[in-house]
Amino acid sequence: xxxxxxxxxxxxxxxxxxxxxxxxxxxxxxxxxxxxxxxxxxxxxxxxxxxxxxxxxxxxxxxxxxxxxxxxxxxxxxxxxxxxxxxxxxxxxxxxxxxxxxxxxxxxxxxxxx
Numbered sequence: 433x434x435x436x437x438x439x440x441x442x443x444x445x446x447x448x449x450x451x452x453x454x455x456x457x458x459x460x461x462x463x464x465x466x467x468x469x470x471x472x473x474x475x476x477x478x479x480x481x482x483x484x485x486x487x488x489x490x491x492x493x494x495x496x497x498x499x500x501x502x503x504x505x506x507x508x509x510x511x512x513x514x515x516x517x518x519x520x521x522x523x524x525x526x527x528x529x530x531x532x533x534x535x536x537x538x539x540x541x542x543x544x545x546x
Contacts, residue, residue: 435499438491441469441480450477453512455504457494459486477508
């Protein structure tokens with residue numbers, strides 16, 4: 433069983449960690465997704481450290497904090513349950529299929545042409 437995910441706070445990795453019920457230590461390295469690390473901290477599924485504050489000592493402290501406090505894992509497991517129950521990808525596919533069924537004049541390939 434994985435105890436912790438150390439991530440650069442990309443959306444896919446964060447979702448994969450939550451889908452497995454694994455808490456995180458997030459180290460955002462880019463400015464393209466500032467909302468992901470903010471949500472990780474807000475929902476209590478992990479801790480965040482910015483690159484300009486990152487030291488070996490600080491990283492060790494955050495790892496120890498997340499691993500020693502079961503609240504992080506408990507919250508990550510709650511998100512695992514929500515992700516399994518909502519089946520977001522299936523819902524998105526169903527919505528897209530309904531849109532194309534409702535308007536048969538829409539060519540699904542047209543949006544991929546340059």
